[in-house]
Amino acid sequence: MLFNSYVFILAFLPLTLIGYFLLGRLPERIPLNKLFLVLASFVFYGYNNPSYVPIIVCSILINYALSQMMLASEKKGLRLPLMLLGLFLNLGVLFYFKYHDFFISNFNAAFKTSFALHHLMLPLGISFFTFQQLSYVIDSYRRTVPRYNILDYALFVTFFPQLVAGPIVLHSEIVPQFADEKNRRFNFDNFAPGLYAFALGLFKKVIVADTFGAAVEAGFSSALSLNTIEAWFVAIGYTLQLYFDFSGYCDVATGVGLMFNIKIPLNFNSPYKSMNIREFWQRWHITLSRFLTSYIYFPLGGSRKGLTRTCINLMIVFLASGLWHGAGWLFLLWGLMHGAASVLYRLFRKQYDSLHPALQWLMTFCFVIVAWVFFRATSLADALAIVKSMLMMDFGPIRDSITSAFALPGGFRPGYNGIFMMIWYVLALVACLGMRNTYEKTMDFKPTLLNAFTTVVLILYVTLSLSGVSVFLYFNF
């Protein structure tokens, strides 16, 4: 089920809230509220394709069983094979669904073989729930986690706001909140900011991101023939689309989480305000960076084994990040670019930090924009053509297929679409660079008539706009 759907906004969310808090009135020893929320999350997960549900159920049961065995065992020698089995199973399933065809098609191309491709549908959110559970399996091996009951564990994995597209939450930040007695009761102090974040997030995802998305689609589908102006608008457009799409989705998750009295961790902290690439990764998809740092970078030695090893470790982390985002060479290349930039920053940090802050910001932002081109393009040729166009100084008009994405509802004054487009870009950039982000606004939320009006209008506007089809970019990553 999508957040941006009638069934979610008008039925699933209100009914789940009512059911959860009504059952929360039962004594704590009867945790029907949690059971209800787990079942509701399965409905959310399997709504469009029920065949995914057994996969996640098996994944939860196996990971839970392995973790419990490790937590019960004093001997490291016994825990190690269990942990390795857990790693193997989780990564194996992820590989089977996500990377099998990529690997085989490259193998076939390299060795002129013809092994069959599976053409499997990627189970929803598999990259997210696999990583989330891996963290628990590894922490169980280290015995740094408490034993949870199966219901709490299932809730940590399936809690629907974060289930299909993150943030990648840790058991230690979710389970205790569900265990807290006072969180069983409906609380307006959480519900109000939650509703506000929900409205802002939906608006970012459905209205802002999808408007830029239409222009970006038009631009990338004629990647080979863009002039310099168009190429910049398309590349910046994608930069904006991706941010508003993914951070909007996370804002909705944050908002819905709050409605259930659960604080979901911050995932986007105005990343385009970053002054260097290191800061960017501390602000963009924070929970992924946190996971990769904890479970890849640190185990590899982090920055404690000398400069060379640090640089190699950085590259490994970013290659893993690239591959996590999708099974394709362009994702790897994108990871490589960010890895290289991080290494360069590490090597020349002093010189870089002495530059004028405006120049630092500009360099970081431009790099991020160019790297996103490789992330979005369907072929290397397309990506290179767009980057080349960005540098070619070949100025010309912007084609209608791009500007028409910004047309007024009803197509009024189509001659002014170019101006409407400029207004969208300026406002979106101001929002990214000059305004406080949703999380900040939510955390120090003050109820006013103005934000009540904004909340109602945005939710209403988004709901009325759902008659079209909206594609969520991060689903299959």
Added chain:
Amino acid sequence: MNKKNWALLCLSGLLGAFVFLSAVVIAVDPFQVYRLATAYMPPIDNTTQVYANAGIVRHYDYDSAIVGTSVTENFSPSLMDEALGGRFIKLCTSAGTAYNHALLMDLAFRTHDMKRIVYGFDVYSYVAGLDETGSEVPLYLYDSNPFNDAQYWLNRSVLGSFLPRCLRAWGQKQDDTIRDTMYNWAGRDEYGRAALYNALFDPPEVIQPADQYLAAAKANIETHLIPFIQAHPETQFDLFFPPYSAAEWSSMLSKGTLDALLPLRGLAYDMLSGYENVTIYDFAAREDWVLSLSNYKDTLHYGEWINDEIVRAIADGSGVVNSRDSLDQASARLRAWANDLIAAGEWIYD
């Protein structure tokens, strides 16, 4: 204001707005999903056909229907009433697939006692996937689940465009002529040699295998046609193969699809001719029609006078396919015309 009051204000504002907007849409009902429009002229046009059809199929008064793609849109239900008896309605979907047609027939049978269905069998409609439609269909208007109609009540286009259209047409009443005029595109186009603008006479570069679409077509017939025929023995199904111009078959040959599409005619005959309530008509090889460009606006679409002729032919039983052999002979003629046109590299008939 405290957070509780703030939240209650927002929730009541949202609830109020949702209820009010839904009530307005349900009351006006631009697509006639709940009742026949009596106070205004409903918006019925080819561009939003799949929406308007949901109301037409439910609430118009009929006991017979013409089902098919754009080549059936110029039929005149009033003429069909006269020639065939009953009271006809158009259940047409431009570029529709077998699934499109099945959605409409399903609702027609659920809401009406049907005497007869005249069904234009386009081979193109039968190569699609089982749940594939020509354009996106608002299935929420076709099912019997009232809750998913929220997509209709809280729909930006309905509120912003169709409601105003209804209000502008307030006071205009629809009368019985709407059955003939709906979706009718007669008189808009030029007929004659101009029809060749989309014709192909080049030899094929690749040829699709003969069994390319057989499985898909078989599944479509089994899923989207036979269940209606079996469930409604009281309903007469008149299936006809439409008379495309010979240039359409040469274009198929040129694109390499002829070998794959032509067998669908035989397949349909084999699967359907055994039913007592089915009569199959073949107008595809009617020389006097398909070799004369004056009947066509493009290689596929014939003028409305051909629709009228088809009705008369069905009424007097001419064009009935009595055996697989005679259908195959007609198919062979289609192929021969295609071959001749490709060999000539141009239109050679009139």
